[in-house]
Amino acid sequence: MTGILFHNAWLLTIDAADTQHRRGWLLVDGDTITALGSGSPPPANGAESIDCDGDIVMPGMVNGHCHMAMSLFRGLGEDVDNRLYRYILPLERQYVTPELVRVGSALAALEMIEAGVTTVADMYYFETEVGRVAAGAGLRAIVGQTLADFSPPDHRDFDEGFARVEDLVAEFAGHRLVTPSIAPHAPYSTGRKTMERVAEWSAAHPGVPVQMHLAESAAEVKWARDTHGQSTVAVTRDAGLLKPNLICAHCLQLDHADITMMSEHQVCVVTNPRSNGKAGRGTAPVEAMRNAGLPVAIGSDGAMSGNTLDLFSQFAPLSMFAKLLAGSRRPLPAIEIVRMATIEGARALSLNLRIGSLEVGKQADLIRVSLAAPRLHPIYDPYAMLVFAAIPSDVTDTMVAGRFLMRDRVLQTLDRQKTLADALQIADAFKAEIVRIDAADVGPLGETRTVR
């Protein structure tokens, strides 16, 4: 046989029993995990044998909510209010092209592979470009074509938006890594009528996940109340969108009835603690949603909101927000956060039968984490180490479907130098634009009145 045998590894399987093998081994054949265990590994029989030197080997991480191309807007317009209308929408209208999406998504893929993310759920514009970048990089991805009413860069109306969705589905139907998705931006920016249209389309395409921002801000709650006399979750339900294939990002502004409604309809949730915390918008009721049985993944959001696309930087805020909310150290123990980053994240994306844990028959999506840093000494609990002390640079190897995307910190599928150079070239154009926006009057709907 051929394949890869990892041995002398600290295997964190994240199976149902959270089984660890302190001196473990794991066999990959093709794209699949075919065997694993403790102690002496089986004979390699032609498989390449890799001594992991006691490092952790664990499932690759699942980034449940991202706008990959926005990596090019990273760090723009920090520490100011009204960012969506002042910076994001005008910049997107003017600058977002298929080329930008391609370059930004490649930069994001680079960053995520280096940080141990093996699956990402993305939603943006020109989304076929994102799918192509992910496929080329060997990253597992759900790619959602966004639909919105605020003159987004790739559709003038919803008919054009749906046409883009159809193109996306046609291109990636049956792809082994990339799953096409439809992504109504948010209730307030899609509107009840178009949400119904999405629900109808979705009923005819049951295998296509639906991604949507939901209950993200007080303004959205007010919109739902003023326009429909009910909560934004109830509007979404009445439009027919609350289904098990709905992946809801953010979910900050929920009351008990909303959570019950979401639980009854078995939707999935992605919490984005760093993005939400930085926005000062509040913290998601993660414990309450989990207690109601909702699968909750962890997302980075776009780099203009959360800055980094790894999951390590989400762990501490996620943990702290839950503990601060409860006034106790007990909520969301470290093991649960690691589960959210792996198997629960996979469950929220309906991928848990294929990925999210190291088990025989599952896809070989895994990472190796070096324990060499003084910062990681000593280790009493590997989950606490991962959640509270590890950083992206501790990841040395990233594998998706049996293929190394990074090995010994060296990228295998992307051209690092070219990707970074392309990104810097596009960013230079923004810098001048930002100076103009900062100097400009901004109207209530975001019209900049700068002379061009």
Place this chain on the structure above:
Amino acid sequence: MTGILFHNAWLLTIDAADTQHRRGWLLVDGDTITALGSGSPPPANGAESIDCDGDIVMPGMVNGHCHMAMSLFRGLGEDVDNRLYRYILPLERQYVTPELVRVGSALAALEMIEAGVTTVADMYYFETEVGRVAAGAGLRAIVGQTLADFSPPDHRDFDEGFARVEDLVAEFAGHRLVTPSIAPHAPYSTGRKTMERVAEWSAAHPGVPVQMHLAESAAEVKWARDTHGQSTVAVTRDAGLLKPNLICAHCLQLDHADITMMSEHQVCVVTNPRSNGKAGRGTAPVEAMRNAGLPVAIGSDGAMSGNTLDLFSQFAPLSMFAKLLAGSRRPLPAIEIVRMATIEGARALSLNLRIGSLEVGKQADLIRVSLAAPRLHPIYDPYAMLVFAAIPSDVTDTMVAGRFLMRDRVLQTLDRQKTLADALQIADAFKAEIVRIDAADVGPLGETRTVR
């Protein structure tokens, strides 16, 4: 002349005008910065010339509150309540020896040097050991001998504790890097009478900083109210301790009157956002304290509470807590956080005339930060990049008083392998003990009833 000339550097000086030199140079002679500027560097004249390749060069970071030796307890007893009495105090009584303090402090020094910390304020037991480790490592440090009434590991009563303080002061008086300090643990664990004794001792030793945990928990507030009928800050004031040489760690449980009182007495504050957030205890009123004119440094706390000793991991929680408290993105912009990590931190430790910014005549305490990671692309604002995207492994060089402690990621003053091996050996002893504690009944005062 001899010395070191850094050139082709992105200098963030953190001077009063936050001057940046995008293509800057900086000259170090001996332990001092002797010149800096933009554009073409002066002739090297015998100085070693270092091309920084556009990397950031900035002041070294100031960790305002740490218990270095507790690095050996990192990750112990996570996600449970009653840690102080259940884990920390019993473990300290049984295990904390001069040898443990030496090994744990060396591990902490290793981690901080690798993360760009050049100054640390520490408080613990057997503190002369900490001072010796810092001096040997070339780290700038304030080392505080702790005084407490809960049978700490190095003094049976306060007389013995004061004797340790005297020894510490005698050993490090006039040391060019290490400043001795006296550290009453907290109002509730020192008591009003001994606080008065510290105040009296302090008045006779005006150059010795006083470090204390203050207003850290609801239990402390209750103690002050029940025992003295006033706030814990008022108790501290009445004991005579509120002076400009008092460095107050945590400061979570403050009302407006407390902040006014602290401001009137010109005390200094260290906020420890990650430690506080993980404890679920609440968030410090950082904006209110800063608005009242108090210098606020950033601290890591001990690794058993905050897990890591770098400042990067404090930045996001510090920012998010301020923004969440205000419900806005505006509070504590990134530049202010970088100032807190450098010049404001130095001011809180009364070291701002010597360190905290890159200015002619100041000590050459500086770091170089590589911009190579995709995670740091693009950069619109270097401060936002440092606060929201950089991680410890981006630091390549750490210099204190003109001496490289790390250069090109290689440690210059500590034996990395030996330090890590010593740390793991001591940690192994704890592991068995923790299993016993976890299995034990615990009484209200923390008596474990385990059979030994």
